[in-house]
Amino acid sequence: MGLRELKAARTRAQIIDTALDLFLDQGYDETTMEQIAAKAEVGTTTLYRYFPSKDLLILARLEEAMDLGGALRERPAEEPVDVALGAAVRKCAQGVAGEDERDAALRRVIDNSPVPRAMLWDLGARYAGDLKAAIAERTHRPADDLQVVMTAHIAYAVLQVAADAWQEAGGDHAARAAAIDGLLHRLNTLDLVLPAPPAGTGTGTDADGRVRTASGA
Structure with a gap:
C-alpha cells in the first residue's frame, strides 16, 4: 500500500x-x-x-464484514471452494459480531434507526448477489445455477451462526477464533435435512443439476 x-x-x-x-x-x-x-x-x-x-457511516464496519464475496476472491485460486468459503467466513464473522460492548451498542442503534436498518437489508441483498458471482467464478457455473445460489445462501447463514459463536465464546481473539473453527468442524459432520418434494411425484435432477419431472421434461 x-x-x-x-x-x-x-x-x-x-x-x-x-x-x-x-x-x-x-x-x-x-x-x-x-x-x-x-x-x-x-x-x-x-x-x-x-x-x-x-x-453509510453507521453501516461502514458491518458492510466490510458482510463482504463474503470479496473475502472469497482473496483466497488462492487453487483452494477448494469449501475451504475458501470457510476461511472467508472466519474472516468476516469477527466484524459481524464485533469485539465488545461498543459494537453491541452500535447494533442496537442500527436496529432502532429505520433508515440504516432498511439500508442494511439492501446491502445484504447486494453482497449476497456478489457472493453468488464469486462462487460462480470459482466453480465455472452460471450465477443463477441452483448449486451456486444455495451455496451462497448457506454461506451467509453459516456466517451469522459463526458470528453468534464468536460473540458467545468471549475471551481473547484466539479463543473466539477457536470457537468458529469448532463450529465449522461440527457443521461439516451434520446430516442436514433438506426439504423434499411430495412423495410419488417422481421428480429429481439430471446430470447437470436441472429438475427432472416424472415425464422426463
Missing part, C-alpha cells in the same frame, strides 16, 4: 471511529455530518467524499 492509500485508509478509519462515538454518545438522528467532520478534524467536503451519507 502506497503512502497516499495509507493516508486515505487512516482518514477513513478516523472518520468512522469519530462518527460511531457520536452516534453512541448523542444518538444517530441527533448527530449531523457537520459535527462528525468537526470532531474528526476533516473538512465537510472530505467527509462527503469518503461517505456521501450518514447511513
Whole structure:
C-alpha cells in the first residue's frame, strides 16, 4: 500500500471511529455530518467524499464484514471452494459480531434507526448477489445455477451462526477464533435435512443439476 492509500485508509478509519462515538454518545438522528467532520478534524467536503451519507457511516464496519464475496476472491485460486468459503467466513464473522460492548451498542442503534436498518437489508441483498458471482467464478457455473445460489445462501447463514459463536465464546481473539473453527468442524459432520418434494411425484435432477419431472421434461 502506497503512502497516499495509507493516508486515505487512516482518514477513513478516523472518520468512522469519530462518527460511531457520536452516534453512541448523542444518538444517530441527533448527530449531523457537520459535527462528525468537526470532531474528526476533516473538512465537510472530505467527509462527503469518503461517505456521501450518514447511513453509510453507521453501516461502514458491518458492510466490510458482510463482504463474503470479496473475502472469497482473496483466497488462492487453487483452494477448494469449501475451504475458501470457510476461511472467508472466519474472516468476516469477527466484524459481524464485533469485539465488545461498543459494537453491541452500535447494533442496537442500527436496529432502532429505520433508515440504516432498511439500508442494511439492501446491502445484504447486494453482497449476497456478489457472493453468488464469486462462487460462480470459482466453480465455472452460471450465477443463477441452483448449486451456486444455495451455496451462497448457506454461506451467509453459516456466517451469522459463526458470528453468534464468536460473540458467545468471549475471551481473547484466539479463543473466539477457536470457537468458529469448532463450529465449522461440527457443521461439516451434520446430516442436514433438506426439504423434499411430495412423495410419488417422481421428480429429481439430471446430470447437470436441472429438475427432472416424472415425464422426463
